[in-house]
Amino acid sequence: MALMSLLEVQGLTKTFAGLTAVSSVDISVEDREFLGIIGPNGAGKTTLFSLLAGSLPPTEGRVVFDGVDVTGWSAQKVARTGLVRTFQLMRPFESMSVLENVTIASLANRSRKDARRHALGVLERVQLAQYAGTSSGSLPTAGLKRLELARALAMEPRMILLDEVLAGLVPAERAPMIELLRDLHADGLSVMFVEHIMAAVMALSERLVVMHDGRVLTQGVPAEVIAEPQVIEAYLGEDYA
Numbered sequence: 630m631a632l633m634s635l636l637e638v639q640g641l642t643k644t645f646a647g648l649t650a651v652s653s654v655d656i657s658v659e660d661r662e663f664l665g666i667i668g669p670n671g672a673g674k675t676t677l678f679s680l681l682a683g684s685l686p687p688t689e690g691r692v693v694f695d696g697v698d699v700t701g702w703s704a705q706k707v708a709r710t711g712l713v714r715t716f717q718l719m720r721p722f723e724s725m726s727v728l729e730n731v732t733i734a735s736l737a738n739r740s741r742k743d744a745r746r747h748a749l750g751v752l753e754r755v756q757l758a759q760y761a762g763t764s765s766g767s768l769p770t771a772g773l774k775r776l777e778l779a780r781a782l783a784m785e786p787r788m789i790l791l792d793e794v795l796a797g798l799v800p801a802e803r804a805p806m807i808e809l810l811r812d813l814h815a816d817g818l819s820v821m822f823v824e825h826i827m828a829a830v831m832a833l834s835e836r837l838v839v840m841h842d843g844r845v846l847t848q849g850v851p852a853e854v855i856a857e858p859q860v861i862e863a864y865l866g867e868d869y870a
């Protein structure tokens with residue numbers, strides 16, 4: 630039998646009332662790979678993540694994670710296989726503390742007492758430990774981004790789908806976040822990330838997929854992909870080139 634990629638996506642399609650947001654997408658992601666996804670607004674990147682992570686059921690196609698066909702499974706059930714997403718618009722329980730929010734995510738895999746201890750470890754990992762007791766609603770954007778990451782990590786993913794984790798950060802906040810993502814990847818986490826900040830995309834991606842109009846326009850080695858005329862035309866613009 631041929632060796633399988635950690636994530637295999639075949640013919641994935643999502644139609645919303647006549648609009649095809651994701652159209653026949655085929656993507657394979659290897660264990661421990663760091664894959665970047667770019668494309669213009671409305672290209673279907675967030676919808677793709679929703680389909681992969683079980684937040685939305687696909688209209689057609691298959692999602693196979695770690696050899697298991699998870700197509701149409703709930704987000705909770707997909708997460709238990711090790712595939713977990715973050716959201717572009719963070720939505721923690723605002724009245725709860727940072728620690729409580731992460732503890733709830735940890736409860737997916739463990740008892741209440743263990744979950745709290747595990748959550749504290751995750752907060753250390755994302756450098757939010759000093760805010761453990763802070764109410765989540767009062768965190769600044771950079772803290773909310775880390776909390777969103779922490780909640781996903783608390784579910785102990787093998788592969789994480791990051792939806793614009795750098796958006797909204799000021800330049801000085803980006804470098805430490807890029808460093809954190811690089812460390813998580815070095816520790817064995819497989820990552821797929823959607824990002825508009827090209828410096829981050831180029832610093833982290835081992836391979837790049839470009840989406841346009843719901844389809845994969847092209848994919849490959851990042852430096853080669855961003856030099857393709859069709860990518861410049863569809864997304865990057867002449868300025869970037």
Ligand SMILES: Nc1ncnc2c1ncn2[C@@H]1O[C@H](COP(=O)(O)OP(=O)(O)OP(=O)(O)O)[C@@H](O)[C@H]1O
Nearest residue numbers: 645648649650668669670671672673674675676677
């Ligand atoms: N729940 C929905 N109902 C109807 N249309 C939707 C829904 N979600 C997304 N769409 C449409 O699907 C298309 C793809 O949207 P999507 O949010 O996936 O794009 P994106 O590449 O993530 O864009 P951005 O970079 O702006 O986040 C858009 O035309 C969008 O309006």
